[in-house]
Amino acid sequence: MTSFTIFGNGNMGSAIASVVAAGGSSVEHIDSSSTGATVNGDVVVLAVPYPALKDITAQYGEQLAGKIVVDITNPLNFETFDSLVVPSDSSAAAELASALPSSKVLKAFNTNFAATLGSKTVGQNQTTVLIAGDDADAKNTLADAVKAGGVDAVDAGSLARARELEAIGFLQLTLAAGENIQWTSGFALVR
Incomplete structure (x- = not known):
C-alpha cells in the first residue's frame, strides 16, 4: 500500500484522493491553513495553483527530500488566459x-479534469493519467496506485516532456473556459 500526502483539498485534490484511496492507498491532506504540518506520505501530490509551489517548497522542502513529488499544476497566465508563465524551454x-533536488519530481494529472477522474471515464474511454519524470521507479509507483484505483496510467517520458503536458493542459483548460468542451470531458488516449 502506498501512502499519499495531498496538498490541497479542492476538486483535483479530492478527485486524486478518491482514485488512489479506491486502490487501497492511504491519503492525508494538507491545506493552506496547515502550517507546520508533517508530510507523512511516500508520494506527495501538489494539487495547488502554480503560484503556491514556491511557498510549499520553502516551507516543506526538507520534508520532501527523498519523496516522490507530483506536480499537477498548469502554469497559466490567469489574468489573460492566453499563455504559460514559464520560459518556453522549461516547465513548472x-x-x-x-x-527540490533531493525529491523525485513527476508531472501528472494536469491533463485531467476532476470530473473525469471521478467518473474514471472520458466519453466512452477510460481516463488516462499521463506521467512524466526521470525516475522509473517513482513513475511505476504512481502508475500502480492510479491503476489500482481504476484509472489508466501511461508513461509519457522524461521530465522534459512536462512542457508538452503543460501545453496540452493549457489547451484543454482554454477550451473548457471558452465553453468549447465541458469540464466533464477532455482529451482521451485511445490505444
Missing part, C-alpha cells in the same frame, strides 16, 4: 525539480 515541473 522542471522549476519544481530545481527547487
